[in-house]
Amino acid sequence: MEQITCKNFSNEELVCKHCGKGKFNLFTKIKFQRMRDYLDLPIYVYSGCRCEYWNEKVGGSKNSSHIFTEDKESCAGDLSLVPERIKRDMTNYELFILQRAAQEAGFKRLGVHRRYLHIDDDPNKPANRMWLY
Ligand SMILES: [Zn+2]
Numbered sequence: 571m572e573q574i575t576c577k578n579f580s581n582e583e584l585v586c587k588h589c590g591k592g593k594f595n596l597f598t599k600i601k602f603q604r605m606r607d608y609l610d611l612p613i614y615v616y617s618g619c620r621c622e623y624w625n626e627k628v629g630g631s632k633n634s635s636h637i638f639t640e641d642k643e644s645c646a647g648d649l650s651l652v653p654e655r656i657k658r659d660m661t662n663y664e665l666f667i668l669q670r671a672a673q674e675a676g677f678k679r680l681g682v683h684r685r686y687l688h689i690d691d692d693p694n695k696p697a698n699r700m701w702l703y
């Protein structure tokens with residue numbers, strides 16, 4: 571994983587949860603940091619990089635933006651204001667401010683789950699999209 575670090579997002583948080591490997595797009599990461607700075611609240615990463623094996627295991631779509639390969643970086647994160655271990659949905663307000671921060675940081679593709687907000691920067695997918703899980 572590239573060595574450039576962001577203040578509040580460690581490489582450990584963004585690597586694949588199964589194999590600990592990953593390649594994450596630097597610009598996406600910088601925008602995550604922008605969200606963090608805008609909100610001034612901790613942001614928890616539910617999912618960042620996924621190897622193809624792990625993506626399939628967690629039921630990700632075949633062309634998921636989370637996937638990294640030898641020659642492809644991941645450019646997606648599932649972010650939440652609630653730590654995963656707490657196992658609760660975000661409140662409507664938490665979802666609202668997280669979504670607001672994503673918009674503020676310049677993201678144009680958002681998937682809304684009660685537990686997290688999927689955010690990706692995939693240049694090969696249509697911009698200005700928002701969907702529900
Ligand atoms: Zn993996």
Ligand SMILES: [Zn+2]
Binds near residue numbers: 617648688689
């Ligand atoms: Zn996702």
